[in-house]
Amino acid sequence: MQSNHLLLEEPIRMASILEPSKPNFFPAMTKIVGTLGQQSRSVDIISGCLNAGMSVARFDFSWGDTEYHQQTLENLRTAIKSTQKLCGVMLDTVGPELQVVNKSERPISLEAETLVVLTPDQEKEATSNLLPVNFSGLSKAVKKGDTIFIGQYLFTGSETTSVWLEVSEVDGEDVACLIKNSATLAGPLYTLHVSQIRIDLPTLTDKDMEAREFLSKLGNLNQTLIFAKIENIEGLTHFNEILREADGIILSRGNIGIDLPPEKVFLFQKDALYKCNMAGKPAVVTRVVDSMTDNLRPTRAEATDVANAVLDGSDAILLGAETLRGLYPVDTISTVGKICAEAEKVFNQDLYFKRAVKNVAEPMSHLESIASSAVRAAIKVKASVIICFTSSGRAARLIAKYRPTMPVISVVIPRLKTNQLKWTFTGAFEARQSLIVRGLFPLLADPRHPAESTSATNESILKVALDHGKATGVIKSHDRVVVCQKVGDASLVKIIELED
Template sequence: MHSGHLLLEEPIRMASILEPSKASFFPAMTKIVGTLGPKSRSVEIISGCLKAGMSVARFDFSWGDPAYHQETLENLKAAIKSTKNLCAVMLDTVGPELQVINKSGNSISLQADAFVVLTPDQEKEASSELLPINFDGLSKAVKNGDTIFVGQYLFTGSETTSVWLEVSEVKGEDVVCVIKNSATLAGSLFTLHASQIHIDLPTLSDKDKEAREFLSKLGDLSQTQIFAKIENIEGLNHFDEILEEADGIILSRGNLGIDLPTEKVFLFQKAALYKCNMAGKPAVVTRVVDSMTDNLRPTRAEATDVANAVLDGSDAILLGAETLRGLYPIETISIVGKICAEVKISC
């Protein structure tokens, strides 16, 4: 060996990177969960998603009525039959979700440094000055200086479609907030997240209990598993106890990215995936290719993020807005699948 030089074995041959990717991959390695919704509920699109590698279809019950989801489920069954691709079904319960109700559905423009009032009076119309919410205990839970986030599909990463509020004053049941960034909220329902604050709501909503009762009527539930979604500091603090009871864990990085400091999210991801792997329980990572909601290709950082999640021990990648209301649901599943396959081949 030449003095002063250290020879290390290459983990990957550079030449091998330029070799063509395998034409097909075995989808049972890393599962891809696709959320079915407005842009992905037709038999045709679902069939394309199945062929592209979707192995679990997620139904998000925090929006839409049961009839809407039942129709989507029937379309999924038809797509499975025609493509002969098996697919599991995931029902995501409503849970203790805080929401802003915008009955008119008109866009709401919020300006930085202005004030907006969060009120539990749902009879009132949503406007730039007033946002009705589905919870009457917010005024008791927050104090001056606390942080609240509001947005459709909680923070796509675009500061123009989600708003950051700071509590200025509590007036009875109303919470007066200073708007920290200018934004336009579009749609009839927005998620509200109070950062690092305990919200006294039951884990299972009435809607959730109806779903459980309905499942019970179907008889043996031994094949129905319950995955716990970790999305705030409470989930982090009780992670070991939750892991012991749950059949699997979903790391909801969109919410976690709000409750935790940005620079801490990767630490929690690595620690949680390690614990799940050691316990032999499936771990699912969310919010990986947000930019594909509107674009045909992910960013380089997102592509690397998918690969690193698999390398860290993630058993599945969950796609939310990207397939629910994104412009390219099939392409998103295909690209995420190719990245996951490449990781497995390279390891």
């Protein structure tokens, strides 16, 4: 593992701890992903989530049909229009998920030190001593002594709704297990996870393939970012290869916490986030404030956990059950945003910057050199904001890679394209995709033709960006602003001092 000093600035003054948190135009540089579902799919609640700081909405396809999610998406679009807040969309595919099927949906009580049989016969009824599963290869994958976990722990964090089993005997396709703790399973489906065992199932299910074909027909697949969700020992083993191919990484700590001993989870988090940061790829951490599913406040441990995820270098915090079916989705987003903002104030940017520069292979690319120079300049002159002109979003993402202490306003300039039959604008896609990157706040400029890239149009777009910064309170009179833009073939970093 790479050496990873605590990314914390010294010293923290007690006075600053006692000061009340100051609200800002954005709740935090770290982004918040909210899962939309039962408790959070109405236009009102989604609007509340957007105003509280949600910048990406997640749709979990492991439950609910496409019509259900489509209606939620329509509500999200309405909420975006009414709040005037940009929001990205994350589609979480089903993947090779093992599940226990309870057709009657009656709660099932399991008693410690008794036996339960797992069977692939899904026609049978789920009872306290027989649980049908959706996978016929379970008996071939496990052996006596293996650990199997069933329940909603991945979603709730409550031991009373999940059960640990130890395989005691394999009989044909059935697997008999000893129940290690008493629990009550509720609902139609529970996740089944076999600890540290490779389950031979395709990563993309038929349902996932349908989603991929649909994206292909829309012609957007080549623009869609694909994030890899690391959730088992296999993902840990092949992490470096996965990081090379993926556009971003989601650390599914609920699942990882089953495959790894509790004392190892934090090491994996630190190492994985470090590697993502150095590669300049967004990293998302899950399972941080489980208790807020039912409570208005997080536990002290959870609040500390959110802050540590920020200090470790996370781009975004993903909320699952807390917003999906939690009682306080808007309050949860607001609380997590406040914790992130406080952690960002003491993030050791100087140490991080040196480490990021050191990790870039020499000679440094032209774009990387401009991005790191822009951040260095902004920090030296104490700029209030960095404004970056971009069409693909790559330049702005590279600036954000160096974690500047001030927000990066990414001015995405749409390009006019034609396929001889119709004209289309590109840009909105790129703007929304930056909503998962820490410190990056997109602004969509007026569309223009590539030939119109004159200094006059650049100046008029810069004025719009500065006015936006002033209106939101991030830029004030006499502030300094660093601007990064392309002029012809050259890239330019300039410092502007604002008058009254």
